[in-house]
Amino acid sequence: MKLVLATKNEGKIKEMTELLAGQDIEILSLADFPEIEEIVEDGETFRENAIIKATEVCMQTGLPTLADDSGLEVDCLEGLPGVYSARFAGEERDNSANKKKLLELLEGVPAEERTARFKCIIAVADTDCFVYISEGTCEGLITSEERGDGGFGYDPLFYLPEYDKTFAELDLETKNKISHRGKALAGVLDILSDLKKMMEEEEE
Ligand SMILES: O=P(O)(O)OP(=O)(O)OP(=O)(O)OC[C@H]1O[C@@H](n2cnc3c(O)ncnc32)[C@H](O)[C@@H]1O
Numbered sequence: 001m002k003l004v005l006a007t008k009n010e011g012k013i014k015e016m017t018e019l020l021a022g023q024d025i026e027i028l029s030l031a032d033f034p035e036i037e038e039i040v041e042d043g044e045t046f047r048e049n050a051i052i053k054a055t056e057v058c059m060q061t062g063l064p065t066l067a068d069d070s071g072l073e074v075d076c077l078e079g080l081p082g083v084y085s086a087r088f089a090g091e092e093r094d095n096s097a098n099k100k101k102l103l104e105l106l107e108g109v110p111a112e113e114r115t116a117r118f119k120c121i122i123a124v125a126d127t128d129c130f131v132y133i134s135e136g137t138c139e140g141l142i143t144s145e146e147r148g149d150g151g152f153g154y155d156p157l158f159y160l161p162e163y164d165k166t167f168a169e170l171d172l173e174t175k176n177k178i179s180h181r182g183k184a185l186a187g188v189l190d191i192l193s194d195l196k197k198m199m200e201e202e203e204e
């Protein structure tokens, strides 16, 4: 079965490809469909944006599609950057500027008050564009400086006390095991396997 990952984010593609390894699924991404125009993520929640991305790409490709909308919620910022995580410091979606803005807003906030979580909502659209949803969360703390160079996005600022490491210091396998994305994806594996069976039966 072909599955389109409705994302342009290389970090997500890398993690999801690893998470889907062994499922006998041919993974495509938006890089394989250059004709698809930029999708406007104007939902008010991760859930709405995940559904927008999954249905839009499913309709345009006619293929089963998986979209991920995710972000970081910081408690002392009342849940910001949240759905604005990618464009926290402006529409140009500058990752370094996003991290800088977060650190500046948290200046002087003591370690125990820097609690945060990554959230991920995955939407899978089947060939009729019927949508299934799964969610995952990962709790952590925001550091006061960057640590590590793995991962992507806010990873160098997201600290996991139980590992004494940031997401950017963990290897891909460990991040996938505990991350918001790993948990959300685990929740759609059954759906993907059912979809695959259905598509194979239709072909026969
Ligand atoms: O919409 P697509 O094309 O999938 O790619 P995106 O990067 O715009 O993704 P989102 O709209 O879901 O925005 C989520 C932002 O939250 C951050 N983020 C999400 N998951 C993350 C993770 O595992 N590690 C670090 N940052 C993450 C990252 O900065 C993303 O840009």
Ligand SMILES: [Mg+2]
Pocket (backbone or CB within 6 Å): 041, 086
């Ligand atoms: Mg996006």
